[in-house]
Amino acid sequence: MLTAQTKEYPLPAELQAKIDLVLESHDNDPTQIVGILLEVQELHERHYISEPVAYYLADRLSLPVTNIFDCLNFYSELSSKPRAKYPIQVCSSPACRVNVIDTKRLLETLQRLLDIKIGETTYDGRFTLETTTCYGACDRAPSVRINGQIYDHLDSQEKIEALLRSLT
Amino acid sequence: MSNQVKFLTKNFGQYDTSSIGSYMDIGGFEALRKAVTMDPEKICDMITEVKVRGRGGAEYPLGRKWSQARAVVGENKIVVCNADEGETTTFKDRELIQKDPFNLIEALIIAGYVCGATDGYIYMRAEYACLRPLLLNAIRQAKNYGFLGENILGKGFDFNLHLYSGGGAYVCGEGTALIRSIEGKAGRPRMKPPFIKVSGLFARPTCLNNVESLSIVPHLLVDKGRVYASCGSGESIGTKMISVAGNVNNPGVFEIPFGTTVREIIYNLAGGIQHDREIQLIQFGGASGKIADASILDTPYTYDDLRNAGVMVGSGGILVIDERTSVIDFLRMNQEFFSEESCGQCTPCREGNLHIKIILDKIASHTATQEDIRIMATIARVMSMSSLCGLGETAQNTLQSAMLTFPEVFEVGGTES
Numbered sequence: 015m016l017t018a019q020t021k022e023y024p025l026p027a028e029l030q031a032k033i034d035l036v037l038e039s040h041d042n043d044p045t046q047i048v049g050i051l052l053e054v055q056e057l058h059e060r061h062y063i064s065e066p067v068a069y070y071l072a073d074r075l076s077l078p079v080t081n082i083f084d085c086l087n088f089y090s091e092l093s094s095k096p097r098a099k100y101p102i103q104v105c106s107s108p109a110c111r112v113n114v115i116d117t118k119r120l121l122e123t124l125q126r127l128l129d130i131k132i133g134e135t136t137y138d139g140r141f142t143l144e145t146t147t148c149y150g151a152c153d154r155a156p157s158v159r160i161n162g163q164i165y166d167h168l169d170s171q172e173k174i175e176a177l178l179r180s181l182t
Numbered sequence: 183m184s185n186q187v188k189f190l191t192k193n194f195g196q197y198d199t200s201s202i203g204s205y206m207d208i209g210g211f212e213a214l215r216k217a218v219t220m221d222p223e224k225i226c227d228m229i230t231e232v233k234v235r236g237r238g239g240a241e242y243p244l245g246r247k248w249s250q251a252r253a254v255v256g257e258n259k260i261v262v263c264n265a266d267e268g269e270t271t272t273f274k275d276r277e278l279i280q281k282d283p284f285n286l287i288e289a290l291i292i293a294g295y296v297c298g299a300t301d302g303y304i305y306m307r308a309e310y311a312c313l314r315p316l317l318l319n320a321i322r323q324a325k326n327y328g329f330l331g332e333n334i335l336g337k338g339f340d341f342n343l344h345l346y347s348g349g350g351a352y353v354c355g356e357g358t359a360l361i362r363s364i365e366g367k368a369g370r371p372r373m374k375p376p377f378i379k380v381s382g383l384f385a386r387p388t389c390l391n392n393v394e395s396l397s398i399v400p401h402l403l404v405d406k407g408r409v410y411a412s413c414g415s416g417e418s419i420g421t422k423m424i425s426v427a428g429n430v431n432n433p434g435v436f437e438i439p440f441g442t443t444v445r446e447i448i449y450n451l452a453g454g455i456q457h458d459r460e461i462q463l464i465q466f467g468g469a470s471g472k473i474a475d476a477s478i479l480d481t482p483y484t485y486d487d488l489r490n491a492g493v494m495v496g497s498g499g500i501l502v503i504d505e506r507t508s509v510i511d512f513l514r515m516n517q518e519f520f521s522e523e524s525c526g527q528c529t530p531c532r533e534g535n536l537h538i539k540i541i542l543d544k545i546a547s548h549t550a551t552q553e554d555i556r557i558m559a560t561i562a563r564v565m566s567m568s569s570l571c572g573l574g575e576t577a578q579n580t581l582q583s584a585m586l587t588f589p590e591v592f593e594v595g596g597t598e599s
């Protein structure tokens with residue numbers, strides 16, 4: 015097999031270098047593929063693994079590319095399609111949802127300010143509104159999760175507006 | 183705050199979690215130093231004496247599990263820490279990792295020593311990725327200080343630790359799915375046997391433990407004051423980490439001695455119900471747990487008392503729901519979790535979750551028939567008996583206990599409570 019240095023890949027050299035760093039930090043270990051994919055998809059502003067990237071990783075880790083696509087489809091934290099720059103995840107599990115008033119305010123305010131419904135993306139591709147299962151911040155409700163970070167205690171209109179303003 | 187003890191939480195806030203030196207200043211790694219001078223079987227006995235049960239949900243005795251892991255014949259055994267913490271309303275492992283990471287590392291090294299393992303793995307849910315640098319740093323420092331690697335503490339014992347990330351799938355908390363995930367595959371559960379204790383990760387004998395189960399051990403080894411044994415009684419000795427959320431004033435993680443009543447937990451520790459509303463129901467142990475009504479308040483939180491009251495300790499999560507949410511609406515939310523998280527590999531779970539959702543929706547819109555209710559109960563029973571993995575087996579625990587606790591809700595033509 016050709017080594018990464020000699021073979022030409024259809025990826026920008028800069029991206030390839032960044033991916034190589036992620037691979038190195040995981041010891042180029044194919045069993046660490048889930049952790050690698052999680053980090054590599056964050057290299058893209060749209061948080062996803064494109065097809066060329068999937069093939070590149072398969073080649074570098076000597077994994078069948080089907081293994082990579084199987085993971086991309088199976089794990090909800092991974093995506094093979096472009097996502098919004100800020101996918102806003104709202105928890106739909108009971109401990110958050112039973113905070114009835116806060117949850118209603120949170121969802122209504124987000125939908126009104128972004129002018130989208132749950133499952134939709136804003137016209138500029140910056141925000142998606144999606145629901146997700148419990149992410150272990152049940153004590154910090156009402157909260158949202160955006161690119162892995164929790165924004166908690168969003169219990170007033172002002173806090174929700176301030177959060178959206180801070181995401182540029 | 184009455185009813186709170188500090189055993190597992192003793193180190194919380196007491197040291198700089200980014201510094202092994204700071205951990206050693208408060209007695210860190212003394213438990214490991216002690217462990218490696220002991221016969222591993224004695225350590226199992228010590229754990230068995232205080233009846234520690236696994237904290238991941240299945241409540242299997244930890245001393246027995248380690249003793250069996252020792253007895254398995256095989257090379258290069260593995261110990262795994264299950265930090266997937268996917269149950270809803272459950273976030274106690276998050277606190278243990280964040281506030282005392284070095285204790286967990288020390289616990290895993292001790293587990294490796296006792297079970298005769300050469301490698302340890304921590305499988306942490308993707309949602310806790312923010313804790314990854316903390317653990318990676320702790321592992322690196324432990325290695326630099328010779329607590330990991332070869333010939334640990336000069337005892338000829340070799341052990342290495344690896345940190346793996348989940349991908350946001352609840353089912354990966356199940357042993358065989360977790361193992362496939364660490365092997366770099368999609369985390370679909372497989373049939374057992376072979377059991378993972380015989381053929382687990384990379385087909386090596388594997389001992390899987392929850393974060394809290396492991397975290398207990400270093401504290402036990404240095405528990406000269408026998409603090410642990412002085413808490414609780416009967417089959418429920420020691421302390422327990424619980425996470426309380428929902429409609430309470432002060433949601434959070436608490437360490438309680440076994441035997442604290444549910445009322446004390448909800449009204450003293452968790453600050454009572456918001457706006458003093460009435461309790462509709464309490465769910466114990468997350469989405470796969472069981473529920474009770476307010477009549478459980480004076481029950482002591484122990485394995486036996488909860489079981490007699492129709493619920494279980496399970497994952498240690500406690501969800502308190504007030505009168506504003508109806509039983510059916512709660513069940514629909516809980517069902518959404520399983521409909522989303524079922525891996526779809528086997529028929530009872532894939533189809534069962536779908537059809538139970540449909541019938542629950544019918545009940546909510548008052549269009550369900552008596553026959554629907556009967557079918558729903560049958561599907562729940564079939565799922566628990568014939569699903570391939572624990573997810574499908576336990577997904578309808580909540581529904582089944584709701585049918586026992588709130589039968590009136592399932593009467594056709596009856597009013598929703």
Ligand SMILES: Cc1cc2nc3c(=O)[nH]c(=O)nc-3n(C[C@H](O)[C@H](O)[C@H](O)COP(=O)(O)O)c2cc1C
Pocket residue numbers: 235236237238239240241242264265266267268269352353354355356357390391392393395396571572573
């Ligand atoms: C669907 C499913 C999800 C599970 N999730 C977890 C989990 O997130 N954390 C955990 O410790 N155990 C979980 N378990 C239980 C584990 O499979 C296993 O019993 C446990 O980690 C063993 O450790 P213990 O004996 O220390 O409790 C889950 C089980 C099933 C069936």
Ligand code: SF4
Pocket residue numbers: 353371523524525526527528529531532569570571572573574575
């Ligand atoms: S019981 Fe559910 S989660 Fe488990 S293997 Fe079957 S479909 Fe998958």
Ligand code: FES
Pocket residue numbers: 105106107108109110111147148149150151152270271272
């Ligand atoms: S129920 Fe919403 S984060 Fe746990």
